[in-house]
Amino acid sequence: MEQEAFVGREEEIKQLRALLKKRSASFVVVKGRRRIGKSRLIEEFSKNRKTYKITGLAPEPNTTKQDQLDEFAKQLSAVTGLPEIKTDDWSKLFAFLAREVKTGQVLVIFDEISWIGSKDSAFLAKLKNAWDDLFKKNPKLIFIVCGSVSTWIDDNILNSKAFYGRISWTLELNPLPLADCNRLLKAHGFRGSTYEKFKLLSVTGGIPWYIELMQGNFNADENIKRQCFLKGGALFGEFEQIFHDVFGKQDQVYKDIVEALADGAAEYKEISKKIDYKSSGRLSNYLTALEKGGFISKDFTWSLASGKESKIAQYRLSDNYLRFYLKYISPHQEKIKKGHYNKGGLPNFINWDTVMGLQFENLVLGNREKILELLSIRPEDIISDNPYLQKQKTRHKGCQVDYLIQTKYKNLYVCEIKFSRSPISAKAVDEMKKKIRALALPRGTSALPVLIHLDGVTHSPEIKDYFYETIDFGELLY
Known part of the structure; x- marks a missing residue:
C-alpha cells in the first residue's frame, strides 16, 4: 500500500534525529493543536526504527481508569x-514494556x-x-x-516538579507555512x-x-461544499469533536469564548461581557487553554516610546477553521443535516470577499517570518511586532494597525x-496616511507604509510611489 505523502516539518525531523546521536536516553514532549500532525510527524521519524506505540482511548463519559489500563495492555500485547x-x-x-526495550x-x-x-491521579x-x-x-531509548x-x-509534565530535569526536548507544532501548504495541496492533486x-x-x-481532505478532482468551491456543507463532510462535524476531545466537560465555555471572537479581536473585559462570564482567574485559565491549544x-x-509591552492585549481567533465554522456552517446546521445544499454549488451566503477579510489577516500574521524576510528585517533588530491598538487620549487619536513592526533603528513598518x-485603488494611500498621522510617533522615528495584498494592486503612480514596499x-506559496 502506497504511503501518504509527508510534507514539511523538516526542522522538527532534524531536531528529533539529532537525539539519535545522544549517549543517554531521551524524554521528548510533542504538543500542538488537534489535527496539526503530531502523530504523523512521529510516524515519519520512527520509520524503519524499532518502535512501540501506545495510544490512549478517546475520552467518553463512561471511560474508566481500568478501560485505559486494559486498552494499554491490548496494544502492548499487539x-x-x-x-x-x-x-x-x-x-x-x-515494567512489562521496559523489559522489551531495555x-x-x-x-x-x-x-x-x-x-x-x-483517570488515575497516580499515573x-x-x-x-x-x-x-x-x-x-x-541509553539508546527515545521516549x-x-x-x-x-x-x-x-x-x-512540562511544569511539573516530578519531571523537572528529565525532559530532553520539547516540540510544539504550529500550522504549516504557506509554501508547505502549497506542497501538500499539490501532493494531493490540487x-x-x-x-x-x-x-x-x-x-x-x-x-x-484539513488540507489533506481537499481532492484534486474538485475545484476549491466543490471541495469546501463537500467538506463543510454536506452532512458527511469531515469539517461539518469537526468543531464539536475538537471541543469534546480537547476540552471535555467545560466545552461550552470554550465555545462561547471563540464565538465571541468570531467577528474580530477583543480585550479581556469585552469577552467577559460578551459571554456573560464573571471576570476571574477561571476565565483567564480558559483563555490560556485556548491560546496554548x-x-x-x-x-x-x-x-x-519605550518599546515596553503594554497591559493592553487583544485576543484574536487565529484559527481559520473555527471562524469559518462559526460564521458560515453553524448557523445553517439544520439545513445541512436535511440536505438542503446537496445539489448545486456553494450556498449563496458565501461571499469570498467577505469571508477572506479576517482569514487573510490570520494567514499573513501566521507567516510573519516571511514578511520580515521580504522586508529585510532581522529578528534580532525587532523591538516588537504585532497587530497594534492605540487607544484615544488627549494628545492623540485612537487607531488600529493590521501589523506593526518596530525596529531598534527607529523604523516603524506600518503594514496594511x-x-x-x-x-486596490489609490484610496489605500489616503487610509494609510490617516493611520500614520494618528500614531504617536517618537521623535526621529520613520514610518514606512507597507501594503500586503493578494493578486491585484493597481499600477497607479500614487500606490507605487507612496508605499515603501508592496508585497x-x-x-x-511558491
Missing part, C-alpha cells in the same frame, strides 16, 4: 507479540498521553518512577509523549490558481489534516493587509 496481561496497576504495565535503539511512544493518564508518579528506574537505563490537550501536558488555494486556506488554515492568539500592544479580487502574499 506490539510485543507477548500474551496480554490483566492488571489494575500502571507500574506493572510499565537494549538497543528503540522508540517508545505514548500518543494522547492525557487520555491515557487522566504520572508511576510514569516518573518507571522513567527513572527502568526506561532511562537504556516520546504527545497530545492535543496542551494545558494538561504543560501542567502535568492544481488550482493562487486565488483558489487561498480559498481553501481561508477554511483550513495551515492544518495538515493553538486556537486563539493574545496580541499585546506596546509603547512606541488587504484582500481584494479587484485592483504580493500569493508569491509566498
